Amino acid sequence: xxxxxxxxxxxxxxxxxxxxxxxxxxxxxxxxxxxxxxxxxxxxxxxxxxxxxxxxxxxxxxxxxxxxxxxxxxxxxxxxxxxxxxxxxxxxxxxxxxxxxxxxxxxxxxxxxxxxxxxxxxxxxxxxxxxxxxxxxxxxxxxxxxxxxxxxxxxxxxxxxxxxxxxxxxxxxxxxxxxxxxxxxxxxxxxxxxxxxxxxxxxxxxxxxxxxxxxxxxxxxxxxxxxxxxxxxxxxxxxxxxxxxxxxxxxxxxxxxxxxxxxxxxxxxxxxxxxxxxxxxxxxxxxxxxxxxxxxxxxxxxxxxxxxxxxxxxxxxxxxxxxxxxxxxxxxxxxxxxxxxxxxxxxxxxxxx
Ligand code: GLY
Numbered sequence: 001x002x003x004x005x006x007x008x009x010x011x012x013x014x015x016x017x018x019x020x021x022x023x024x025x026x027x028x029x030x031x032x033x034x035x036x037x038x039x040x041x042x043x044x045x046x047x048x049x050x051x052x053x054x055x056x057x058x059x060x061x062x063x064x065x066x067x068x069x070x071x072x073x074x075x076x077x078x079x080x081x082x083x084x085x086x087x088x089x090x091x092x093x094x095x096x097x098x099x100x101x102x103x104x105x106x107x108x109x110x111x112x113x114x115x116x117x118x119x120x121x122x123x124x125x126x127x128x129x130x131x132x133x134x135x136x137x138x139x140x141x142x143x144x145x146x147x148x149x150x151x152x153x154x155x156x157x158x159x160x161x162x163x164x165x166x167x168x169x170x171x172x173x174x175x176x177x178x179x180x181x182x183x184x185x186x187x188x189x190x191x192x193x194x195x196x197x198x199x200x201x202x203x204x205x206x207x208x209x210x211x212x213x214x215x216x217x218x219x220x221x222x223x224x225x226x227x228x229x230x231x232x233x234x235x236x237x238x239x240x241x242x243x244x245x246x247x248x249x250x251x252x253x254x255x256x257x258x259x260x261x262x263x264x265x266x267x268x269x270x271x272x273x274x275x276x277x278x279x280x281x282x283x284x285x286x287x288x289x290x291x292x293x294x295x296x297x298x299x300x301x302x303x304x305x306x307x308x309x310x311x312x313x314x315x316x317x318x319x320x321x322x323x324x325x326x327x328x329x330x331x332x333x334x335x336x337x338x339x340x341x342x343x344x345x346x347x348x349x350x351x352x353x
Contacts, residue, residue: 003150011045018048023086029099031059034091072102087112093125100131104146117157119169168253176211181327232260238305267322291351
């Protein structure tokens with residue numbers, strides 16, 4: 001069970017956690033960005049990490065690899081970390097994924113605390129125990145389910161993030177809202193990211209993380225219910241990969257936002273999901289995320305990418321999490337190529353492409 005702390009006084013929460021855990025040595029893992037922008041600032045405010053060594057890896061998902069992992073293991077060894085030490089991961093999903101995996105595997109497991117510094121990290125990667133690295137050209141290919149002892153979630157680091165990064169994280173919050181119910185969705189669609197209201201955002205973030213945690217606690221190893229969290233991701237990952245192949249990468253959450261629209265179109269076609277709800281989400285996404293440009297010439301490649309999604313068990317069909325209605329996910333749904341092409345056509349109509 002991981003302790004979740006929602007508080008903008010990150011340093012004092014961290015000091016309190018470290019005081020309770022009384023570890024033999026604290027080691028901070030950060031990337032080059034978060035070391036400069038966050039860790040140095042936290043050192044001034046936290047007595048417990050003021051002197052703690054930082055292991056700094058290069059930023060960016062391309063560095064979530066074996067080389068960075070090996071460097072962290074080496075440094076933990078050289079600095080004398082033991083199973084009774086504590087690792088504190090400070091960063092976005094890249095740092096909490098890699099740092100969590102490094103900690104979970106070093107000497108068969110060192111406890112760790114996550115301090116997410118991005119909205120996407122706070123609402124998704126830092127919580128729920130998935131850790132790992134990319135390997136052999138595949139994302140998150142090597143990893144372990146290893147929950148942090150505690151996750152300290154705040155909005156305090158967000159003002160330095162570009163608005164697009166916030167919107168990227170917000171898409172995962174929309175996904176959680178769609179899985180939870182109308183009330184949660186309404187609240188999310190009423191909030192305007194551009195307002196930059198930190199205390200309102202922290203409240204929405206707390207509600208959103210709790211939706212995820214409720215699901216993860218029932219199915220930590222993704223044997224069933226946790227697959228609900230893949231809503232929007234079958235199409236989202238395909239869009240992300242297509243954008244990368246065009247050398248015009250898109251942020252993960254943007255791809256998820258478009259993926260949510262297309263998967264709700266499929267939900268409408270297959271399960272009678274309300275067209276009014278679908279229209280509402282589509283206009284919200286179009287207004288905030290714009291459109292991802294595709295033509296029918298992209299369909300074969302998109303279908304190929306969806307079939308090869310690592311969560312797809314049978315390469316002849318494409319697996320989705322769909323919604324019967326807001327708050328009512330249907331796991332292990334499948335769709336034929338024709339259904340998917342129809343959904344892509346309808347997306348292009350809705351987004352005037
Ligand atoms: N990112 C979805 C999950 O943690 O299962």
